[in-house]
Amino acid sequence: MNVQGSFFDDGDAAKEISLLNGELAYYPQFFTTVESDDFMRILTDSIAWKQESMMMYGKPVLFPRLMAWYGDATSSYRFAGTTYSPESWTPALVQIRERITPVSGHAFNSVLLNLYRNGNDSMGWHADDEPELGPEPVIASVNFGATRRFMLRYKNDHSRKYELPLQHGSLLIMKGSLQTYWEHQVPKTTKVNTGRINLTFRFINP
């Protein structure tokens, strides 16, 4: 695979990454290990996880992961053909949001949570470019649990790629025109047998 850039060996310093037509900021140890262990446990136990499905060729197909949608009452979100109404913010989600808001320089009114039970769970290529997110959305992605590969590819030239290992306690901010020009995925892997929770904080235009 032609990976154009990655920083598996770059240590734990925060980084700003400028891609062609897209910006990322990565904070590998945004939360301490103790905080991250606590959030992993609390979110696993307290979130209303569901295995949702989408229609493909007239048949329901289960998403290969568990999901949940939380936020302000006004922040319904439509993706993959279904409109999701938010559950109310929990104390842990409010705490995480308060920590990431000043760094992101952006207000968030909702969060999509994904629980990857092991390496067999995944998310396919897509961009977070739904109209209710606006033209250049700032999306803050928080990660707890197993490290998984976060891969990006340029929409008009799939040989242009980038990838990051999103580790326990990390924060990744996606911004600028990233969602217009790039897609991302979390592929399956046989190397991971443990769970991972990803939270993407968003602002939905009511």
Ligand SMILES: O=C(O)CCC(=O)C(=O)O
């Ligand atoms: O799990 C991840 O890191 C990716 C999540 C994602 O792509 C999304 O929520 O749109």
